[in-house]
Ligand SMILES: Cc1ncc(COP(=O)(O)O)c(C=O)c1O
């Protein structure tokens with residue numbers, strides 16, 4: 215595959231026009247949108263307007279006039295179609311970590327008498343830490359570690375809830391959501407999915423799969439900006455009964471009645487806690503405008519095309535790298551991971567040459583493909599830079615051996 219052929223694929227890409235809506239620095243191929251999505255140009259304007267007009271001029275009246283109070287529900291209703299949820303089932307607030315705690319607590323409350331939580335050993339650590347915290351605070355509960363291969367054998371009548379990430383943050387491996395949810399629910403347990411690496415990366419059908427609860431962040435493929443608030447989904451059939459213990463006033467049935475005791479709000483609002491980080495919703499809402507112009511089926515088709523092309527080019531040109539992601543596109547998300555003992559130095563050398571991926575210990579090189587702004591020529595250029603890093607031995611520079619504190 216030549217660079218010219220990649221350009222032809224880009225010319226036929228139905229999402230191509232969306233790239234111009236993003237602020238992307240020149241000379242950079244950005245393959246870390248699975249960690250922090252790129253900046254939509256309109257997001258900078260929107261946040262600026264919120265600061266100047268809504269905060270500066272509207273002052274406290276903006277809680278009503280500018281709709282600040284309803285942002286968690288409004289943003290949730292706009293994310294709902296991207297994850298196969300109905301209006302009223304999704305709210306946006308807090309972080310994914312905090313939302314894991316809430317849905318685990320809600321799930322445990324729906325399965326009294328069952329004392330076991332199953333958690334994927336390969337799940338992103340914060341999910342595991344929050345499950346430990348919830349089990350300790352609400353328990354005692356026993357946590358049993360599973361993998362995709364051992365899950366079925368671990369399901370028994372003691373299991374209250376199962377928490378899995380649909381797409382593995384390191385390998386990009388993807389669970390079969392429909393089949394796994396059915397398996398878990400057939401055992402009488404509650405199914406909780408973490409969609410951090412799914413939302414905006416591939417079509418998610420929460421209700422079609424009968425999922426109970428889900429959480430996910432908005433700063434990766436949804437491009438909401440650094441630290442933009444996370445979402446939480448609760449299936450409508452659970453909304454009347456589900457309770458979560460972080461009973462803050464924004465989840466109260468009548469926050470401005472200032473009642474002395476907590477009464478949960480109707481619907482998913484009961485999963486809210488305190489005052490929303492209003493300005494952080496500005497970037498997210500601007501980004502969600504772009505999502506209305508994108509067909510998620512096109513997003514998936516392009517994602518498969520980009521990731522498959524990257525695997526092919528890198529395997530041809532960098533035989534030193536071992537593919538870690540599933541080769542079958544059905545079984546992977548929108549990222550590609552390779553293994554190499556010197557992965558850290560290789561990633562740093564590639565970043566210095568304009569190809570921004572990231573490294574996950576102990577030896578994973580990770581590249582995310584956000585179909586709204588990554589092109590096939592970007593993929594070609596990234597593989598070219600990686601090949602150059604090997605051919606020139608650039609990664610051997612001692613400067614690349616020194617680990618940075620973050621990311
Ligand atoms: C699967 C998964 N869950 C959770 C998180 C993070 O959660 P939080 O936004 O609370 O830091 C990440 C990435 O940061 C993730 O990849």
Ligand SMILES: Nc1c(O)cccc1C(=O)C[C@H](N)C(=O)O
Pocket residue numbers: 248249250338383384410620621
């Ligand atoms: N959430 C992050 C953060 O607070 C700092 C640095 C990176 C992140 C990330 O999102 C990492 C990402 N979840 C991952 O899959 O590794």
